[in-house]
Amino acid sequence: MRIAVINPNTTEAMTEAIGVAAARAAAPGTTILARQATRGPEAIEGPFDGALCLPGLLQAIRGAEAEGADAHVIACFDDTGLDAARALSERPVLGVxxxxxxxxxxxxxxxxxxxxxxxxxxxxxxxxxxxxxxxxxxxxxxxxxxxxxxxxxxxxxxxxxxxxxxxxxxxxxxxxxxxxxxxxxxxxxxxxxxxxxxxxxVDAAVRLAETLVGAGHRPSKIGGWARPARVALLDAF
Amino acid sequence: MRIAVINPNTTEAMTEAIGVAAARAAAPGTTILARQATRGPEAIEGPFDGALCLPGLLQAIRGAEAEGADAHVIACFDDTGLDAARALSERPVLGVxxxxxxxxxxxxxxxxxxxxxxxxxxxxxxxxxxxxxxxxxxxxxxxxxxxxxxxxxxxxxxxxxxxxxxxxxxxxxxxxxxxxxxxxxxxxxxxxxxxxxxxxxVDAAVRLAETLVGAGHRPSKIGGWARPARVALLDAF
Amino acid sequence: MRIAVINPNTTEAMTEAIGVAAARAAAPGTTILARQATRGPEAIEGPFDGALCLPGLLQAIRGAEAEGADAHVIACFDDTGLDAARALSERPVLGVxxxxxxxxxxxxxxxxxxxxxxxxxxxxxxxxxxxxxxxxxxxxxxxxxxxxxxxxxxxxxxxxxxxxxxxxxxxxxxxxxxxxxxxxxxxxxxxxxxxxxxxxxVDAAVRLAETLVGAGHRPSKIGGWARPARVALLDAF
Amino acid sequence: MRIAVINPNTTEAMTEAIGVAAARAAAPGTTILARQATRGPEAIEGPFDGALCLPGLLQAIRGAEAEGADAHVIACFDDTGLDAARALSERPVLGVxxxxxxxxxxxxxxxxxxxxxxxxxxxxxxxxxxxxxxxxxxxxxxxxxxxxxxxxxxxxxxxxxxxxxxxxxxxxxxxxxxxxxxxxxxxxxxxxxxxxxxxxxVDAAVRLAETLVGAGHRPSKIGGWARPARVALLDAF
Amino acid sequence: MRIAVINPNTTEAMTEAIGVAAARAAAPGTTILARQATRGPEAIEGPFDGALCLPGLLQAIRGAEAEGADAHVIACFDDTGLDAARALSERPVLGVxxxxxxxxxxxxxxxxxxxxxxxxxxxxxxxxxxxxxxxxxxxxxxxxxxxxxxxxxxxxxxxxxxxxxxxxxxxxxxxxxxxxxxxxxxxxxxxxxxxxxxxxxVDAAVRLAETLVGAGHRPSKIGGWARPARVALLDAF
Amino acid sequence: MRIAVINPNTTEAMTEAIGVAAARAAAPGTTILARQATRGPEAIEGPFDGALCLPGLLQAIRGAEAEGADAHVIACFDDTGLDAARALSERPVLGVxxxxxxxxxxxxxxxxxxxxxxxxxxxxxxxxxxxxxxxxxxxxxxxxxxxxxxxxxxxxxxxxxxxxxxxxxxxxxxxxxxxxxxxxxxxxxxxxxxxxxxxxxVDAAVRLAETLVGAGHRPSKIGGWARPARVALLDAF
Missing domain, CATH: 3.40.50.12500 (Rossmann fold)
Structure with a gap:
């Protein structure tokens, strides 16, 4: 199983640290993909940063999905972008x-x-x-x-x-x-x-991601998380 | 008084229509600045679009502030970006x-x-x-x-x-x-x-924006709307 | 536009002070009608006073309406009588x-x-x-x-x-x-x-009264604020 | 024990009917004092009537208290005036x-x-x-x-x-x-x-009034039901 | 009227004390049946004790019902077993x-x-x-x-x-x-x-039990308190 | 890892079926202990059954703990006994x-x-x-x-x-x-x-039990789930 752990900010040291924590939580058969936004704020401190990280966060989720991620963890305690990510992805998405x-x-x-x-x-x-x-x-x-x-x-x-x-x-x-x-x-x-x-x-989210993948539960596409019409827009950022 | 009415999508016809509605609501001494995001989705249909419009929306707010706007209206019924905009701006911001x-x-x-x-x-x-x-x-x-x-x-x-x-x-x-x-x-x-x-x-928000400007009330900078440290990041989008 | 600001107690000095505050808040074209109950408690301190001021308050609203008031402000922070006033009047009514x-x-x-x-x-x-x-x-x-x-x-x-x-x-x-x-x-x-x-x-209520009058919004007569059958009863107090 | 059952409207037939229902509910040793407002609306249909009945209702409560009532029931399903009555009286007051x-x-x-x-x-x-x-x-x-x-x-x-x-x-x-x-x-x-x-x-309120009287519980005078300063104002209505 | 006051623990001294308090609250014509669980915890300190007292509590209620109790009081401030007791009994049941x-x-x-x-x-x-x-x-x-x-x-x-x-x-x-x-x-x-x-x-519950009995109100058998199919199971404990 | 799945009723066929469902959900290294109450109702239909199953349910949890269970699942959708079980056990307990x-x-x-x-x-x-x-x-x-x-x-x-x-x-x-x-x-x-x-x-609870065991989280003993003083009482049932 592959769990993408997405750091929504651009600080690589933090991505690494999150990756280490995630790997510690992961089950033996799970591979952690520690990924990050390639643009946007270097830390998420309040709703302005929480807004500006979203294109990078969503791009990273799309990228991880292309790498075969079975689930995604948004590694920011504010859970920024959770609804957008659940609309974008067919896979379980968890905020830490x-x-x-x-x-x-x-x-x-x-x-x-x-x-x-x-x-x-x-x-x-x-x-x-x-x-x-x-x-x-x-x-x-x-x-x-x-x-x-x-x-x-x-x-x-x-x-x-x-x-x-x-x-x-x-x-x-x-x-x-x-x-x-x-x-x-x-x-x-x-x-x-x-x-x-x-x-x-991070520990909790990696484990719950494994739980949802194991159970085969995916975000409902009825309602607000219906597949967006304009995914390609991510390329423009 | 100048009220910026920001269309968070990129469809000009909609910006114009919103501008007309806003002007109809505005008091005699009020100038409406109908502005829009220059990039992002052409319509806001669900949380994915709501996330991707944010850089453009926040840029437009900063631009309108440079034009002397006394208040901002986010002209999307989802009120996307409201907290981020209130953190960015020292002026009243209203969602429709x-x-x-x-x-x-x-x-x-x-x-x-x-x-x-x-x-x-x-x-x-x-x-x-x-x-x-x-x-x-x-x-x-x-x-x-x-x-x-x-x-x-x-x-x-x-x-x-x-x-x-x-x-x-x-x-x-x-x-x-x-x-x-x-x-x-x-x-x-x-x-x-x-x-x-x-x-x-739109009518309600323009009038309430005038109300807040008239009263001199601005978003509190105590708490979540404290001025962000990385406003310059907007230039990167 | 005429905004009636009704002091629900009988203390004239307070009515005057409220009138001054209201006038300070009012837009250039707005006339403030500072009115008061002619009978009832001289201050509203708790629910007993809040109850006994109601006939005078409602009479004053009816009187102001006869003077052409476009909206009413109940100038007591307890918002006493708000539902009764909204039933009585076809005009916006606001509690401070x-x-x-x-x-x-x-x-x-x-x-x-x-x-x-x-x-x-x-x-x-x-x-x-x-x-x-x-x-x-x-x-x-x-x-x-x-x-x-x-x-x-x-x-x-x-x-x-x-x-x-x-x-x-x-x-x-x-x-x-x-x-x-x-x-x-x-x-x-x-x-x-x-x-x-x-x-x-008082400042907030005068401004919101102007907002509602400007927008043409009036209290809904569907439900609890339906026009009362016994308005004439006010003459008996 | 004496329980005053106060009809807040002025329709005597209703007062009688309420008195009969109350008497049916009362314990053997309980005397029902069926009383009514002497002025105000003849029925309570909505918040305007609910406001205008209050002076008469409160006068009736004071009158019943002078007759030795141990508790009061406000016999209107809207429970109009409940807080004012509990401030006025030292005795239990119940809305039906x-x-x-x-x-x-x-x-x-x-x-x-x-x-x-x-x-x-x-x-x-x-x-x-x-x-x-x-x-x-x-x-x-x-x-x-x-x-x-x-x-x-x-x-x-x-x-x-x-x-x-x-x-x-x-x-x-x-x-x-x-x-x-x-x-x-x-x-x-x-x-x-x-x-x-x-x-x-009415049945429920008479029985609960007996319960509270029996238990010796009275409305707390800490907070909103503190004894009002202007009880004598009731004479003016 | 007979009110059973059930001590859900097995400490007789407490049953007696509760019986005395209940008798003090009871109306002249009311007989208090102070009963207790014959097995289970000697005090209810937390949810484990609250669970283990239930067979004894429900047996005691059934026993009291056989003695002609018109209502039941569960004399534990946690109100343990309230839903089960209301399902078991056709009589009013009150938690203290x-x-x-x-x-x-x-x-x-x-x-x-x-x-x-x-x-x-x-x-x-x-x-x-x-x-x-x-x-x-x-x-x-x-x-x-x-x-x-x-x-x-x-x-x-x-x-x-x-x-x-x-x-x-x-x-x-x-x-x-x-x-x-x-x-x-x-x-x-x-x-x-x-x-x-x-x-x-205890005082409150005895009085409210009398109130409900007097009024003829019994627990609704529509919904969760419908009569259980396996009452005889109580004999097995 | 050993997960006890406790059927709180006494119907063996149901215990078996639950065991099969639990085994289907369990990770490769997990052993399911399908256990059941040895006394009490044969089905949990409403709060009376929910109360009478508790001694048997809690005994089964204690028994499973002696068998080395790392966590417990209460296999009744009503989640009966959840607080009592969390007080009894030092291990994670989940209701289905x-x-x-x-x-x-x-x-x-x-x-x-x-x-x-x-x-x-x-x-x-x-x-x-x-x-x-x-x-x-x-x-x-x-x-x-x-x-x-x-x-x-x-x-x-x-x-x-x-x-x-x-x-x-x-x-x-x-x-x-x-x-x-x-x-x-x-x-x-x-x-x-x-x-x-x-x-x-059942599927959800087995997976979440594995999650909590893996993470090392156990029920807090601060507050209502503090270890009970009278565990030995279980022997008496």
Missing amino acids: GEAAMHLASLVSQQFCIVTTLSRSVPTLRQNVRRYGFADRCPQILASDIPVLELHRPESGAREKLAAMILAARDRGAEAAVLGCAGMADFAASLTEDLGLPVIDG | GEAAMHLASLVSQQFCIVTTLSRSVPTLRQNVRRYGFADRCPQILASDIPVLELHRPESGAREKLAAMILAARDRGAEAAVLGCAGMADFAASLTEDLGLPVIDG | GEAAMHLASLVSQQFCIVTTLSRSVPTLRQNVRRYGFADRCPQILASDIPVLELHRPESGAREKLAAMILAARDRGAEAAVLGCAGMADFAASLTEDLGLPVIDG | GEAAMHLASLVSQQFCIVTTLSRSVPTLRQNVRRYGFADRCPQILASDIPVLELHRPESGAREKLAAMILAARDRGAEAAVLGCAGMADFAASLTEDLGLPVIDG | GEAAMHLASLVSQQFCIVTTLSRSVPTLRQNVRRYGFADRCPQILASDIPVLELHRPESGAREKLAAMILAARDRGAEAAVLGCAGMADFAASLTEDLGLPVIDG | GEAAMHLASLVSQQFCIVTTLSRSVPTLRQNVRRYGFADRCPQILASDIPVLELHRPESGAREKLAAMILAARDRGAEAAVLGCAGMADFAASLTEDLGLPVIDG
Whole structure:
């Protein structure tokens, strides 16, 4: 099985890191195609970047499909372009935010999301409502740790995340979703240290993509995801 | 006052028609700048088109801002790109769908939306929920009349719309929103014939744009619409 | 165009102040008719006052209609009598609370309301839900500053409001609605000082009334606002 | 125990009929005080009548309190004036619509409301949402049988109601609430004939009033129902 | 009238205490049958206990019905087994949690629940949503006072509860529901001391059971509570 | 990996059929342990059966855990006992209803559920709301085909299901969930014939169980699923 993991921004280091995380999640028989937009923003920070990454993201999905991808993962916690991608593709498409929330709701009655930027919170709030998890996820918290700081031990990022999750737990959260791909490496150790499920989206999405491919479920073409009339337009970007 | 009315597709005839409708709505001192995307889909039919029109739409907004626009109207009933545009601009930005729903909720307790394509209904349903009008607007109906047929008298389009609205009224609708720019010309006569408010989005959005400009209200830069870091990226498309 | 701004209480000084605020908001061609109930409570503090002001309020609307009013504004943030007024009148009727919330939802994704009395909060919470803004407006805050203190510089009222709005911003509010006519004078300067939209209801309602009159939209007479059978009863009060 | 049952309209025959129904519901030790507004509309048909009955309704409540009433029932299915009455009184106050819905939700998972006038439906829909029963009561149906026809056997009113309830049952209703005092006499026989609970509001409200009095529960004076400052204003009407 | 009050756990002392509380609530002509499960958990602490008590609970209901019970009260604040009991019985069945919430919503616009164990909060949150009171009851608070400590004066339990309710009041609660049968004795004095309604579930449920019996309302057998085919299975446990 | 698939009723033929369906869904390295309750109802038809199956269901889960199960599937579309099982077990537990709904919401914007018994609809409606899919799944339809008829070709069951799904599609459903284990064999062919995803719960749950085990996610023990104090009680049943 081939799962394309599409980084919607143009930063190659991030694509590589996402590819590594995806490969760690993949089943033995699964090949990960780590791909990225060839144009557009180098990071997705808010809805403007989320809009401008879309041509590159959709081109990458089409390209991966030509490579034989059986499913696609949009590797941005905002799940930008999810509907467009599901209209474009006949294959399962998963957003990493969406995937993490679904798994969190299967192992907790209430969970929190811990993300980096405050400006992402309103988009996540919209997504949480749209997916149906508003009652499950009343706490969406921004750490305001710069992404690049996440992995410098002296930044104390991991400790700060741990403290945020524990505070959320005291207000009712029973699990935590990490709202930034850069936090993926912390998931396992935070789960163990904090004593509650801590869920990374890339991991969740790759696994759910395998699940949907295995089950043979594809996006319904009844309704909003009907095949678009103007796919060729992608060539113009 | 200058109100830019941005057609997010590339069909000039539609831009002109929208410009005429906008001018009809505008106050005496208002100049309408009817602008359009210079690249992207020639019509917005579903979320794939809605995604690919965004670079052109955002470029047009930036261009209109350079021309001195005091506010922007996104002239697509799907309100595509609304968050991105509000992040990009310091000026009020209105979607025509959103605008029509706000006015409908001020003159009725329940309203329906009558649109053309079935594939647009899920996007409109998402928007209705997001804006807070789910209880107000339980009926979103697709006529499946091709847009080009709307104005051919022998197509019976106006009669078909009237019948749909009356049926919606019998199920509780007290007003109707026309979910397609091509229906704008019918609004006044349907209002009169059917005895209930029938609201066109371009008209509503131009008037609400004037309202916001007059009041001095601009999109909040706290949260998701904070000014993006990579505006210059628009030049690359 | 003539916009009647109806103070539902009997305090003339308040009617005058509201008239001044309304005139400031009105377009050049608009005449403001500042009118008031001739009987009933001298202030609307809670639902009992909200009930007893209704005969006077409805009489004043009928009177204004006889003077040629094209629309009516109910100048009480509780929006008391809104349905009754829309049933009585063939003209647009706007509540100042409702109007402010609609504009706030066009320039922010989340807003707060800052009002004076704690006892008003439950009524505002009901209104927020009814209008569809429950997700948009999770914070309704009472300053418990007496209305008469609002404009005495030594009361520190403006500073207290500013502090409340900033605290609300830290909990997610991106804009603020002033829930008391007496706060109207602070809107512009708070907007500037705090860096987020601060919205006054009288201003919002006058502008939206002009919008609806300009667009020719009137309250639907299908459903709950059907013309009442016993209008003459107003003479008996 | 004394339960005041207040007819908010001025039609004495209706007050008598309500008094009879209330007496039938009352426990042996309970005295029913059937009272009515001395001024205002002779029937409550929509929100305009609902507004104009309030001074008379509140005066009647104050009068009943002077007679020693231990609780009050507002005998109009719209529950008009409920918040004002709870602010005015230190005693339990129940609306007949509210009471019927509470009991219906204790003996069914979904119920319908069958009322007379279409124009009442939007107000009932608001009430259903406000009380929290929106999921429980998705069907609010108007028979459009004139109230005066209800009891003329040749009108077929009872049969029409039965048919409406059965149709609602086929769409999921497991119980029915009668949304008009004039239908009270049908409740018992419809329950038996249709094989599902059919609930009358006057009956429900009198019993719940006894329940609250017995339990010693009174309307909270924290919040919106705090004692009003201007009770004496009632003398002016 | 005979009201069976069923303690779903096997602790006789608790059955007795519940019986005393129920008898205090009962009307003069009512006989309380205090019954309990003869097998199963000795306390209901979370959903596992809530599941294992069900055979005993349902047997006790069947037994009480054979004794002529006219209605049943499930005396556990989690309302465990409510749907099963309503399917089993032709008589009204009330949960004490449900009953307390209904009465609280008739004497306040917002109320809180104060319970003992944190692990009960998610179940109560589910119940609050299911009954329709999510907007009414945003605060569900756990005291984490061990049940056995509740009545030892030196534990300070009553003071701790009072402090929690006052804190909830400052966040908007206008009434309080006691979420543990062991707190019943505090209801009256807390009501008086704190100046807001404090409601005990056993008291509420007994009174509502009398109300439903008096009114002749029984659980609808249309839908999920249809009479089960395998009642005899109860003998096997 | 070992996945226990627990039939909560006592009918062996059903356990076998479920085991076959589960084995078909399982990955190569997965062993299915098809287990069943040894006491309790022979079918789960409504909440009474749903309650009485719980001791047997929980015993079977404990037994499977002793056999080394890595996860548990509750093979009843009502998801009965889900919270109790998650409290009992340290391993992932999935209900087949829940699992099917999660997958449906990943491949459609709106889906319907097609089940057998009308009496199951209210329970499913509760579950749909609780999981967050109320907006996604407005149609829950009962075929009222007896389970035993499902596989007799002359019963026309498959054709009836197909017709129901197509009718649901015309009202907005983009995918269908089969609400009865006995329908599992139809899923693949209905998907193909009807042109939209048709999802079986056993298949979905086995795959999601593998997903959660693979990811290392276990039910949170913070909150309602904390380890119960009285597990040994299971021996008494």
